[in-house]
Structure formats: C-alpha cells, structure tokens
Amino acid sequence: MSDPQQVRIFDTTLRDGEQSPGISLNVGEKLEIAEALARLGVDIIEAGFPIASPGDFEAVRTIARQVEGPVICGLARANPGDIDRCWEAVQDAERPRIHTFCSTSDIHIEHQLRSDRESVKGLTRASVAQARALCEDVEFSPMDATRADVEFTAEVLQIALDEGATTINVPDTVGYAMPMEYAAFLTRLYELVPDLRGVTLSTHCHDDLGLAVANSFAGVQAGARQVECAINGIGERAGNASLEEIVMLLHVRAQSTDGLHTKIETTEIARASRLVSRLTGYAIQPNKAIVGRNAFAHESGIHQDGVLKDRSTFEIMDARTVGLEISALVLGKHSGRAALKAALEELGYKVDGATLNAAFKRFKEIADLKKTVSAMDLEALVTDELRVAQAGWTLESFDVEASSRRPPHATVTLADPDGQPATGEFTGDGPIDAIFKAINAATGIDARLREFRVDAVTPYADALGEANVVVELGDPAAAIRTGTPGVLSGERATGSGQAVATDIIEAAATAYVRALSSAVSQAAALAEAPAEELTGTP
Numbered sequence: 001m002s003d004p005q006q007v008r009i010f011d012t013t014l015r016d017g018e019q020s021p022g023i024s025l026n027v028g029e030k031l032e033i034a035e036a037l038a039r040l041g042v043d044i045i046e047a048g049f050p051i052a053s054p055g056d057f058e059a060v061r062t063i064a065r066q067v068e069g070p071v072i073c074g075l076a077r078a079n080p081g082d083i084d085r086c087w088e089a090v091q092d093a094e095r096p097r098i099h100t101f102c103s104t105s106d107i108h109i110e111h112q113l114r115s116d117r118e119s120v121k122g123l124t125r126a127s128v129a130q131a132r133a134l135c136e137d138v139e140f141s142p143m144d145a146t147r148a149d150v151e152f153t154a155e156v157l158q159i160a161l162d163e164g165a166t167t168i169n170v171p172d173t174v175g176y177a178m179p180m181e182y183a184a185f186l187t188r189l190y191e192l193v194p195d196l197r198g199v200t201l202s203t204h205c206h207d208d209l210g211l212a213v214a215n216s217f218a219g220v221q222a223g224a225r226q227v228e229c230a231i232n233g234i235g236e237r238a239g240n241a242s243l244e245e246i247v248m249l250l251h252v253r254a255q256s257t258d259g260l261h262t263k264i265e266t267t268e269i270a271r272a273s274r275l276v277s278r279l280t281g282y283a284i285q286p287n288k289a290i291v292g293r294n295a296f297a298h299e300s301g302i303h304q305d306g307v308l309k310d311r312s313t314f315e316i317m318d319a320r321t322v323g324l325e326i327s328a329l330v331l332g333k334h335s336g337r338a339a340l341k342a343a344l345e346e347l348g349y350k351v352d353g354a355t356l357n358a359a360f361k362r363f364k365e366i367a368d369l370k371k372t373v374s375a376m377d378l379e380a381l382v383t384d385e386l387r388v389a390q391a392g393w394t395l396e397s398f399d400v401e402a403s404s405r406r407p408p409h410a411t412v413t414l415a416d417p418d419g420q421p422a423t424g425e426f427t428g429d430g431p432i433d434a435i436f437k438a439i440n441a442a443t444g445i446d447a448r449l450r451e452f453r454v455d456a457v458t459p460y461a462d463a464l465g466e467a468n469v470v471v472e473l474g475d476p477a478a479a480i481r482t483g484t485p486g487v488l489s490g491e492r493a494t495g496s497g498q499a500v501a502t503d504i505i506e507a508a509a510t511a512y513v514r515a516l517s518s519a520v521s522q523a524a525a526l527a528e529a530p531a532e533e534l535t536g537t538p
C-alpha cells in the first residue's frame with residue numbers, strides 16, 4: 001500500500017540540471033552524482049536525454065546498469081526514435097521509466113512545433129502507447145502546460161492515461177505561474193480528468209520568477225505526490241525547484257502540512273550539494289537556503305547572543321539534519337593511514353589500495369602545511385584523488401616567473417595519455433594566462449578558456465584552493481590533436497575540470513589539464529558519432 005502522504009522526489013539534476021549553460025559532465029561524473037542521489041534516497045533519477053548525444057546515452061545506460069535503489073528514468077520527445085533510444089538506455093535498470101513529453105500551449109504548438117492541436121493529440125497517443133508497450137512505468141508531460149488552455153491539456157492528459165501513462169507531470173516550463181494559479185490549474189485538471197486520481201500527479205517548476213519551490217509546494221497541496229527538482233536548483237535558465245529546499249520545507253513544516261513527507265536521508269543533502277557544485281562548477285551562493293555556507297551562520301550580536309542562549313531563538317532547523325556540521329572531524333599531521341581511512345569512511349567514502357595511498361600522501365603534504373585538516377579538506381582531497389584516474393594528460397611540474405617589471409613566463413611538463421613527457425612555455429598577460437597557454441603549447445591543442453574560478457575549501461587563511469575550469473576546443477578549422485593517435489576533430493567540444501591544492505596556481509593548472517583532457521575525449525566521441533541537433537519538433 002502506498003503512503004498517501006509521501007511525496008516522491010524525482011531528481012532531474014542530471015537531465016534538466018545538466019542542460020544549464022556551461023555544464024558538461026562526463027559519464028564518470030554523472031555516475032558519481034547518481035550514486036550520491038541514491039544515497040540521498042531520491043525515488044526517481046532522471047539520468048539524461050539518451051537521444052541527445054552518444055555521451056548522454058552512455059551515461060543513462062551506465063547509471064541504469066549500476067545504480068541500485070531509485071527508479072532510473074530517461075527523457076524522450078514524442079517520437080518513435082527518441083522512445084526506442086530511451087528504452088535502450090534504461091531497460092537494464094531494476095526499475096526503468098520512460099518520460100515522454102509534448103507541448104500543449106498554443107504558443108509552442110504554433111511557433112515551435114509548427115503544428116496543430118489534433119497532431120499533438122495524435123503524437124501523445126502514439127508515443128505513450130509505444131512507451132507503454134516497452135516499459136510498465138511511463139511518465140507523460142504536457143510541456144508549457146501552465147500557459148496552455150486547461151481544457152485542451154485535460155483532453156491530452158486523458159489520452160495519455162487511456163494509453164497507460166502511470167505518472168502525469170505538469171510543467172511550468174517557463175517559470176511563469178504563481179503558486180495560487182499553479183494549484184488552481186492542478187485542481188481544475190483533477191476536475192476535468194477524474195482518472196488522474198488513479199495515477200501520480202507531478203510538479204515540474206522553473207525558477208524564472210523565483211517561485212519554483214513555492215509553486216511545487218502549492219502543487220503538492222493541490223494533490224501532487226511527485227516533485228521534480230534538482231540539487232542546488234540547477235536547470236534550464238534560472239533553474240528548477242531546489243531539491244534541498246522542497247525536502248526541508250516538507251521536513252521542517254510536517255506538522256502544518258498533515259504529515260506530508262519524503263523518504264530523503266536529509267543528512268546526505270550537504271554532501272550531495274557540494275559534489276554537484278564541484279562537478280558542475282556552479283558555485284553555491286553563500287546565502288543559499290539550506291546549503292549556503294551562511295545558512296546557519298549568525299552575524300549580528302543580537303542573533304549570536306540568542307543562539308548561544310538557545311539555538312531555537314534564531315534557528316528553525318539543526319545544521320546536522322542536512323549534514324552541514326561535519327567539522328568536528330579533524331586530523332593532524334601525526335594521524336596515520338588507519339585514522340585517515342576511518343575519517344573518510346565517516347564522510348561516506350570507502351577508499352582502499354592505490355587511491356587510499358595517494359590520498360594519504362596528499363594528506364601528509366597538506367598536514368605539513370596546515371596545523372589541522374578538517375572534514376571539508378578531506379572531502380575535497382579525496383574527491384580530487386578519485387578524479388585523477390580519469391584524466392588523459394597529467395601535470396608533472398611547472399614554473400611561473402612573475403615580476404612587476406616584465407610579463408610572467410610559464411614552463412610546464414606534462415605526461416601525455418601514453419605517459420610520454422611533453423613540455424611547453426608561454427609568456428602571458430598574467431601568471432594564469434601564461435600557464436594555461438604553456439599547457440596549450442605542450443599539448444598542441446588549441447583550447448580556449450570559457451570559465452575559470454578559484455574558491456577556498458574552508459573559510460580560513462590556510463584553506464585549500466579549489467579551481468574550476470571550463471574550456472572549449474578552438475578554431476573548428478584547425479587540426480586538433482585529440483590525444484588519441486591519429487584522431488583529428490574539428491568539432492567544437494567543451495570540457496570541465498576541477499582540482500584542489502594548497503597552491504592556487506597548481507590547482508588552476510591541474511584543473512585546466514583535466515578540462516582539456518575531458519574536451520579531447522568529447523571531441524573524439526563527436527568525431528565518431530556527431531551529436532544530433534535537437535529541435536523541439538518531435
């Protein structure tokens with residue numbers, strides 16, 4: 001018997017979230033995030049859009065095969081090719097789902113689909129029937145529903161239900177609705193389509209007016225029992241409803257909402273949030289609800305005084321509930337390998353063998369420079385170490401001569417994907433420019449910097465620096481050496497890389513080399529099978 005007050009969490013970090021500008025995750029990174037989502041206890045993972053590219057397909061298939069627990073879902077437009085490809089990607093999951101969609105607003109039907117309402121009904125009928133013949137669990141979304149005629153949307157939903165859809169999702173695609181309107185839209189759909197009571201109704205709200213969580217909550221109050229959301233609220237444009245906000249809203253205010261609740265393991269929230277931020281390169285704003293570094297900080301004297309007397313004076317939840325207070329865990333320079341392994345296990349990382357040895361070596365180097373190594377440092381270090389194995393090129397050594405009298409000059413030595421040394425040098429506008437261009441010279445790859453950021457892992461003067469880099473492979477006409485002998489690609493590929501070090505130039509250079517390696521493997525994949533140009537036309 002399903003629990004009528006349980007709200008299912010459908011996480012779309014890897015699909016709608018991954019569509020955010022500048023985010024390009026590789027298969028390994030997507031798998032790492034999917035495993036974090038499974039630990040978090042999300043009910044459904046929307047793992048990607050399999051038809052979009054060979055990389056997307058591979059990621060969805062890998063997640064379907066390896067991640068246990070949640071339903072694994074793939075997205076498909078309402079056409080036979082998309083649905084077949086989606087099924088191919090998700091079919092090996094313990095519990096697969098196909099999510100297909102078709103717009104019901106006249107704006108989309110006329111201007112994007114260049115079609116008419118009758119065709120939308122036909123596409124819905126055919127695509128849900130096809131998906132249902134392949135998979136027992138089928139979700140249908142009338143895209144741009146909140147700007148559509150509710151009566152027409154209801155007709156389309158009745159068709160989807162007649163063909164066997166098991167979840168109906170109501171997207172506020174452009175983040176235009178207000179909470180009362182969104183709730184009223186859902187209530188009206190329930191009136192017009194009584195069969196909706198027999199399936200799960202879902203919300204999918206975008207944050208263009210900052211109302212995604214408020215609208216999702218209004219939808220739940222109107223009867224929806226699935227919320228589509230993303231970690232840190234990432235997603236198209238202003239993003240999706242933030243998973244941590246809707247989950248904690250239901251958790252903290254359960255008594256005022258008739259016991260509406262989720263099955264999320266809230267203590268995993270902060271860790272999942274940091275992982276997504278680290279891998280996507282999307283920083284978490286300091287005042288972000290639930291996971292921002294100031295979400296539980298008290299600055300004013302009056303607030304500090306109150307919290308010291310009793311935390312409930314200015315806190316509505318305990319930081320430990322969302323896993324934010326792990327800083328009690330501290331190691332020093334005399335801590336041994338066993339203590340490091342135990343500390344990492346407490347943080348949820350099981351590392352052994354070569355990775356543990358490498359993490360221990362780096363821990364010792366850092367512990368020599370810093371008096372104590374905090375949980376945040378350890379987490380940054382181990383996730384960095386786990387990533388080393390994925391890189392094609394590696395940074396062996398570098399020198400940067402900086403002076404106020406002449407432009408900085410950098411020399412680098414890298415190991416190529418076969419372990420052969422490659423050196424390069426460059427005189428740049430600044431030390432970072434010099435070292436990045438020296439890396440281009442060493443690899444022979446024409447890469448252009450798209451994004452670069454350095455953050456401190458902890459808020460202290462001896463903090464580790466964490467660098468995030470996004471690169472794009474340059475001039476499509478130029479021959480690009482891809483690192484795979486003999487493979488040349490003129491496609492414009494992008495890659496992102498992250499790295500952690502006490503020296504921020506080293507962190508930046510390592511992140512750049514990793515970004516470049518990731519762009520090169522994307523270029524190689526594109527050369528083999530170019531990504532399909534996705535249009536809204538099914």
Ligand code: KIV
Pocket residue numbers: 016101141143144169171172173174204206
């Ligand atoms: O925003 C939207 O409408 C979507 C659909 C594909 C569900 O992301």
Ligand code: ZN
Pocket residue numbers: 016171173204206235236
């Ligand atoms: Zn969306």
